[in-house]
Amino acid sequence: MKEAVHISGVPSPGPDLQELMVRVARGDQDAFASVYDAVSGPVLGLVRSVLRDPAQSEEVAQEVLVEVWRTAPRFQASRGSAMNWVLTLAHHRAVDRVRSAEAAAAREHKAALLERMPAFDEVSEQVETRLEREQVRRCMRTLSELQRESVTLAYYRGLTYREVSELLSVPLGTIKTRLRDGLIRLRDCLGVSA
């Protein structure tokens, strides 16, 4: 596995993830194992940042990874990278879970959501992850406070923009705009193209 500094795009560690996905789409289980190794860390980390509960996070991560296998034939490389596709799926599933009725009841107090704002608290040994984390952290600092809070609460905590608006006592329209211009600033800072 090469250790590269990724300037733009989502890195695909090891063998090319796009090619592997083509093989997975044809039912290749060995290729899926390689895809698993590339994506499972980000999937679990993301799901866990939203759900917090370790057991529930593993359960959702498992569902997501099996869904990657099941729906791989529908993956279209022309629409974006495999890593994007997988992480978008993972985020959706995590957020679906957090918004489901039983989870809502157990949802933590709002104040607690705000306290844990910086979501980069776990330690990782992986160089690629550390670099990625550094870059995201640096770019997050270029955001205004409201942009950063809005994006963080929506993405890492899975709140709807209405919930973000209530939590921060800021009008809905402002939150919508901040989510967009915050992401645009991040996109430019991270050099993302699609």
Added chain:
Amino acid sequence: MSTAELHTLTGAYALHALPESEQRAFERHLEDCEACSQEVRELSATAARLGLAVAEPSPRELRERVLREITTVRQEAPAHGRRERSSGRGRTGRWSGYALAACIAAAAAFGGVAVWQNQVAQDARQEANQAQRQNEQLAQVLSAPDAKTSSSELTGGARGTVVVSQSQNRAVFLAANMAPPPSGKVYQIWFNDEGTMRSAGLMDPKASDDAVLLNGPVDQASGMGITVEPAGGSAEPTSDPVALMDFPTA
């Protein structure tokens, strides 16, 4: 939801921060809005980077469970026969101004304010080929990160939206359901420089829905007005304005 607001939902959508009903409505909107789709792709890719930044090691047992489970899970059929979004529009990777204007007009329809007619969009797209450069500028204003929007009801059920980008120093006026001007007349748009009217161009007399890049810089103008003028326009207004709109403030 006001006219151009739907386009600002690209960020919330990319972060999956829309409630389900709004998410579905926005997805319908995306079907017809290539500019929004492009932005959503970019912002989703950006969000994925945020996901990548919180990666953590996953336990070996999870790997075993997943690899065992997939041996019993049937894969879905590939997606084919799907409607190709780009058909008929050319795959240039750039959005035409009118495609974006169509988005915003579609946004107006979503808000229950105006109805966008497909034919109008079609015509607009053809015109777009003839006025590509102007359209690109128009698109730049509409998609500028600092674009601000304000909408108001005009006379006769029409609705006007003005989009101003301070960084571009340009403004765009979007009209929906405008009654045609009297025969031999045109609508002329003016910048309002503290009561002094500075011509900002003519509207297309045939279109009831139109997107106009205002001629010249916004500079100190605090708003815009529309008057009915003889065909070809006038150097200064010769009639009372049929509409006056303030520019959105920051």
